[in-house]
Amino acid sequence: MKLAMIGFGQAGGKIVDKFLEYDQRTNSGIVRSAVAVNTAKADLLGLEQIPEEHRVLIGQARVKGHGVGADNELGAEIAEEDIDEIQGAIDNIPVHEIDAFLVVSGLGGGTGSGGSPVISKHLKRIYTEPVYGLGVLPGGDEGGIYTLNAARSFQTFVREVDNLLVFDNDSWRKTGESVQGGYDHINEEIVRRFGVLFGAGEVGAGDNVAESVVDSSEIINTLAGGGVSTVGYASEDVELSGSSGGLLSRFKGDEGGSDMDTANTTNRITSLVRKAALGRLTLPCEIEGAERALLVMAGPSQHLNRKGIERGRKWLEEQTGSMEVRGGDYPTNEPRVAAAVLLSGIHNVPRIKELQQIAIEAQDNIDDIRQQSEDNLEQLVEDDEDELDPLF
Ligand code: GDP
Known part of the structure; x- marks a missing residue:
């Protein structure tokens, strides 16, 4: 399906940048337009793929291009104040050519955390196309304020989008990696998963159309109904047949396939399919109880078949307990067969409960410290016997 992507804040911009790179590399055709919005000038300058005229610096009067310093209330305020500037960039998007908007941000910071629910609300009011969010949860080691920001933004973002797809940095951290190197690797994983999923509905007329290709309406229907979604993914390398006597072509009979x-x-x-659904999800959760699911099998068409997809789909029905499980294939020319499983309307997510618990503790701690702050300062500044007078 064709998306207009809006990357809000640093993480949002970098991930949308990566989607553009993926699009060029794989010809998936999912990014019809890409816009980056930020309060920090340096972050916008660091982007590589998003055209300069699609980068919007907001809040200049308030923060002078230096960002909001993880203050997501300020991030939200600035987004509201400068919504016309953001709309100016969105006006360049040929909205009649897109299937949906995708607003991408890291929920632990300030600009994206505060701004992405604001822009989503605005888009929903103006356009009839669905507005999806892709929200990134912070790593557990980032600290209380990031967790508090994420928990508050999550609540707001879910309410303002047609569906919130979630990626949890915490479950994707690798130990021993630099933060930057870590994010590069994580962003690749994000883009691969969501790229296969959204790319599925974008099979062109000239492509190798398989028996039951996933259509963008199936992605939209799986996401319809709102709530929170997660994605599972698993792949296996295969040899492309026809590539001068690969293993597969040697095994194949004359009809191009034996029993x-x-x-x-x-x-x-x-x-x-099992590995994808039971392995590491973008947001870990209990898959039982997911309201809807979509299975996309991507790969060379000679490695896909209806029977396998049908079995995979049935298995997902059993595991989720949902009767609304769609499935189909996405023919590609990559030497790899991949299963992407979208689980939508998930409810049993211990990670969110944990995040909220830590956020409440952080909030209480911040409130306590603020309340004591005046007394503590007075104790420090005033001399014990009150013998000194200030100058004025
Ligand atoms: P903002 O610019 O104020 O919106 O804040 P950032 O985007 O810099 O950071 C918000 C959160 O996003 C951080 O707390 C991290 O958890 C996460 N984050 C930052 N950069 C990246 C990135 O490149 N990839 C991913 N996956 N997460 C990131």
Whole structure:
């Protein structure tokens, strides 16, 4: 499907930048337009793919291009005040050519955390296209204020979008990596997962159309109904047949596929579906109780078959307890078969409860310190016997 992506804040801009790179590399055609919005000038300058005229610096009068310093209330205020400037960039998007908006941000900071719910609300009021959010939760080691920001932004963002797709940095951290290197790797993972998912609805007329291609309306219907979503992914390398006597072509019979091949293809698909759904999700959760699901099987069409997808889909029905499980294929020319599983309307998410608990503790702690601050300062500044007088 074709998306207009709006990256809000540093993480949002960098992830949208990566989506553009992915789009160029794979020809997936999912990013119809990309806009970056920030209160920090340096972050906008650091982007590589988003065209300069699509980068919007807001809040100059308030923060002079230096960012909001993880103050998400200020981030939200500035987004509201400068909504016309953001709209100016959105006016360049050919909205009749897109299927949906995707607003991307890290929820732990200030600009994206505060601004992305504001822009989503605005877009929903003006356009009829669905507005989806892609919200990134902070790592557990980032500290209380980031957790508090994320918990508050999460509540607001879910309310303002048609569906909030969540990625949890905490479950994707690798130890021993620099923060920057870590984010590069994490951003690749984000883009691969959501790229396969959204790319599925974008199979062109000239492409190798398979038996049951996923249409963008199936992605939209899976996300319809709102709430929170997570994505699972698993892949296995395969050889492209026809590539001068690869292993597969040697095994293949004259008709281009033996029973053995068919069985292998089916088994590979069903095991990838299980790995995707039971492995590391973008937001870890209990998959039982998910309201809707979509299975996308991507890969060379000779490695995809209806039977495998049907079995995978049935298995997802059993695991989620939902009757609304869609599935189909997404033919690509990559030497890899991949399963992407979108679980929408998830409810049993211990990570969110944990985040909220830590956020409440952080909030209480901040309130206590603020209340004591005046007394503490007075104790420090005033001399014990009150013998000194200030100058004026
Ligand atoms: P903002 O510019 O004020 O919106 O804040 P940032 O985007 O810099 O940071 C917000 C949160 O996003 C941080 O607390 C991190 O958890 C996360 N974050 C920052 N940069 C990246 C990134 O490149 N990738 C990912 N996945 N997360 C990031």
